[in-house]
Amino acid sequence: MKSDIILAGVGGQGILSIATALGEAALADNLLIKQAETHGMSQRGGAVYSHMRISDQPISSDLIPGGAADLILSVEPMESLRYLPYLSETGYLVTNITPFVNIPNYPDIEKVMEEIRKLPRFIAIDADTIAKEVGSTRASNMVMLGAASPFIDIEFSKIEDGIRTIFGRKGEAVVNMNLEALRRGRQFAEENK
Amino acid sequence: MEWESYYFLSKSQSLEIGFPSIRLTATHGTSLLTSAFSLPFSPLFRTSLNTHNSGKTRLLQLFSDPNQLFLVSILKFNKLIMQKHLFLGVEAIGQGAIDGGMSGVYSYPGTPSTEITEFIQENPLAEERNIHRTWTANEKTALETALGMSYAGKRAMSCMKHVGLNVAADVFINAAMTGVNGGLIVTVADDPSMHSSQNEQDSRFYGKFAMVPVLEPSSQQEAYDMARDGFALSELTKVPVMLRITTRLAHSRAGVARKDVLPENPLSMPANPRQFILLPAIARRKYKGLLESQNLFLKLSEESIYNRYEEGAEKSLGIIACGIAYNYLMEHYPNGTCPYPVVKISQYPLPENHINRMDQECDEILVLEEGAPMVEEMLKGFFAKGTPIKGRLDGTLPRDGELNPDLIAKALGKEMFSGYAIPEVVANRPPALCMGCGHQDAYVAMNEVLADYSKGRVFSDIGCYTLGALPPYETIFSCVDMGASITMAKGAADAGLIPAVAMIGDSTFAHSGITGLLDAVNEKSSITVVISDNESISMTGGQDSSAFGKIESICIGLGVDPAHIHTIVPLKKNHEEMVRLFREEFAYNGVSVIIPRRECIQRASSRKRNKG
């Protein structure tokens, strides 16, 4: 088993919460992990990404080679495109469709969506709206994880356990909301893949 | 199956293996840190034993070598145990240092080294042991203090980013001359590709310059092991040891297995009371000693567990892979399928035995190293005779920037699917000042006054406020090294550019601005120094600034006329007042200091979060 995943977003959007939940799931599944993160200057509203590698075999490189990612999981539509050189021929792109506009030259969102739709395999999901429906826009990253989960070779129940572990401290209501967010994301992807 | 960890035993002592809490008493000897030999050995015997914590059976094997030393290795049995700690490279170093019996960490923040000290600051064992872990004013004070702790017999570490070592270079080079008493590790984090830095200098050159052993981990596990065992290496070699990492290893996570927690050293004075006195007569002797020690350092490198020669049938090419480059190489040859001989290097000086062997066996040598072509230059020499050397100097790899698996594939002539192109609609998203940041208000007011003068008068420094070089502000015209805003403004004023303005942050001022301001005061230079005080070291994540609450008194103490020191809250409602202050002080013929002071909003919100 091997999943090479690029996580993408904008500094401050909290893509690392997705990595943490996935990391917990992978650990519970007895898998090996390497995960390169972006720290430092670009966290100040710049483009941020993480290379997450999960495997049952030893992993050498901390970085995913170009053209080798099984999945690009982006919480922002334009950012999803920035990492296309990493996507493999059979890879999936899963992205939130809500733009994060903090630059004056942000492109026309329709043009961005057009580029996404050109790909052979993608899921474009309105994670913010779904998150609002389950209780809070804060759960939007877990909607995204749910939407990506069909393309990650980890048992879904392990991902649910991961969420229980990381949100456990915050009480049952928060756990349940995030689990619901996860399931709704997954359901959307299953119906639209 | 993989062998999880190795323990080295000398014959006479007893061994305890802490993690995963296997206790093997009175077999043979304790750890000899950096190893005294290399693999492979013939197995002496294999046996199974139970671990205390999991009850799982593990396989243990003992090897012997001709020197009658024993090597124990434990077969990795349960990956969960192996992965117990999913550490960033920086966290692995923090944990390794704690477990290695460190009594104090002395650091100034700087990406990608910051989280080592932060990890130690938040660690319960560090708290229990009362390990020193407060930030220092700069890297020079950090390393000097660490050397003081080493003088007193205890183990200390100093952490910094690569450019921080420029600041601490004086003490670093001279500490190699004095040597250490307690073990001293200087952890330096390089930033090839300049993700968050002014340059991409390679700290291994400093290690070579100071003539001390340098460790360069290829994995998070090695980072842990090197930090833990590096103190003893320093005590064995009697010099500071450099631990050099780069951004990718620093900020990448992987499973790390911890080992026994070692006790701290007791307080003890240097055996030779003159060890730390570098008077010329003594220094000359010390220098000869350091030169003589090079043989030992070389021997340790040649026998290090971190360096090894890996056999390969295809001798048309030999590959030397340093530090993390080894992983990028192995990405293309999983499960030991690399056809070429490989020398893995993670400890310097260069292990001559392995390299000579490669030189004899292979037609060409490819050098993979993160940072500058240091090893490549050493092997190539000036006249480039002998075995052809490929790497960054002949264009096989790019001359600058960090390595990655793709660049190495290309260097090996491997074809790879190159992914999809980035569509043209994708715009750059550079970092920017946060909405509502106080630096912004200062820049808006400054720009209004500067409109009356010719362009290019504001010298600046390093911190969040450096983003004032970009639109929409474009206020500042320099960012060189910490503290240079004040001194460059003074130099420009000396040349006749009057007024000249310095824009500096509170922490940068404390780090290296104070001495420059003293120079300006002594010469009554016509400069205005704006100390944009957000009461935090924000660029690196909001650490405590050592000048907190002291800036005005520092300026008065240096001799700045109190009538020309002004403090103001940078908010829209104070815009007119700020403009007035800037206008008056720019026109003043002498040193003035304006301090816009408002807490960084990121720091304020994380402070509130932590309280709630």
Ligand SMILES: Cc1ncc(C[n+]2csc(CCOP(=O)(O)OP(=O)(O)O)c2C)c(N)n1
């Ligand atoms: C010699 C050196 N040490 C450390 C750094 C890393 N560094 C860059 S900016 C910065 C913080 C500056 O803090 P401050 O001046 O208070 O500005 P702020 O970011 O808070 O606006 C640090 C530590 C560096 N670039 N050079």
Ligand code: SF4
């Ligand atoms: S982190 Fe603080 S100092 Fe830096 S830009 Fe944001 S508000 Fe300003």
